[in-house]
Amino acid sequence: MTSRFPFLPCFALAVAASWVVVVVWPHLQLGGLEPVTIEETGAVYPPIRSGEALVGAEIYRSLGCQYCHTRQVRPGTMGGDIARGWGKRRTVARDYIRDQPVMLGSVRFGPDLANLGCRETNAAALLLRLYKPSAIVPLSTMPSYGQLFDVRPAPRGSSDSHNPLALRMDSSANPGFEVIPRAEARALVVYLLSLKADELFLEVYPREDLQKLNSVIGMDKARALP
Numbered sequence: 439m440t441s442r443f444p445f446l447p448c449f450a451l452a453v454a455a456s457w458v459v460v461v462v463w464p465h466l467q468l469g470g471l472e473p474v475t476i477e478e479t480g481a482v483y484p485p486i487r488s489g490e491a492l493v494g495a496e497i498y499r500s501l502g503c504q505y506c507h508t509r510q511v512r513p514g515t516m517g518g519d520i521a522r523g524w525g526k527r528r529t530v531a532r533d534y535i536r537d538q539p540v541m542l543g544s545v546r547f548g549p550d551l552a553n554l555g556c557r558e559t560n561a562a563a564l565l566l567r568l569y570k571p572s573a574i575v576p577l578s579t580m581p582s583y584g585q586l587f588d589v590r591p592a593p594r595g596s597s598d599s600h601n602p603l604a605l606r607m608d609s610s611a612n613p614g615f616e617v618i619p620r621a622e623a624r625a626l627v628v629y630l631l632s633l634k635a636d637e638l639f640l641e642v643y644p645r646e647d648l649q650k651l652n653s654v655i656g657m658d659k660a661r662a663l664p
Contacts, residue, residue, distance in 0.1 A: 483639065491628045493622075497626045498629055504542070506548050507549065508550045510529040510550065511527070511553070524549065524552065527636070529635060553635055555630065556636050558631070562605070564631070568587075569587050569605060586622050587620060588620060591615055592616040
C-alpha cells in the first residue's frame with residue numbers, strides 16, 4: 439500500500455506557493471504605492487476626498503451600487519471603454535490607494551463610473567437620477583432610491599417649491615408635493631462627483647506624450663485662474 443505521507447508535503451507546498459503568488463507577490467508589487475505629484479500641474483493624485491464624499495462612499499457601498507456599476511476603465515486593446523468616453527486612459531492600481539474598501543465592481547448593468555465626475559458636473563441631475571432614473575433615461579432599469587428623499591406637501595399657492603434643495607422636476611409627477619434630498623443623497627452625489635481618474639502620469643502614458651498633454655492641461659488650468 440502506498441504511503442500517504444509523501445502527499446502531505448506536496449499539498450502543503452502547493453498551498454504555500456499559491457498563497458505567495460496570489461497574496462504576497464501582489465502586496466510586494468502594489469502595497470507601497472503612494473500618491474504621485476504631477477510635475478507639470480503640481481496636482482497630487484489621487485486627491486484626498488472630503489468628509490462628505492467619504493460618507494457618500496459608505497452609502498454607495500451600502501446600496502450595492504458596485505453590483506451594477508464598475509469603476510475600472512479597460513485599455514483599448516481589451517474593450518471600447520475609452521472610445522465610449524468612460525475615461526481617457528486605462529485604470530491602474532494607483533487610482534484606488536485612497537479607497538477603503540476598493541469597489542471595482544464586476545458586472546455592468548449601467549455605465550462605468552470611474553470618471554463620472556469628469557462626465558457629469560450637475561449635482562441636481564444626479565439627484566434626480568437617484569430619485570427617478572426614468573426622468574433622465576426613459577427606459578432605464580436603474581432602481582429608484584426614494585428612501586434617500588423626503589416627499590412632503592409643497593407650499594400653498596405656488597406650483598414650484600421655494601426650498602433651494604427641492605428637485606426640479608415635472609410637477610405632474612408629484613402634484614402638490616416637493617421632493618427634498620436627504621443628507622445621505624447629497625453625500626452620495628458628492629462622492630459620485632469626486633470619481634475622477636483622469637490624471638496622466640508615467641504608469642499610464644509614454645513620457646513624451648505625458649509631458650506634452652500635462653503641459654497643455656497645466657496651461658488651461660492657469661488660464662482659468664482669476
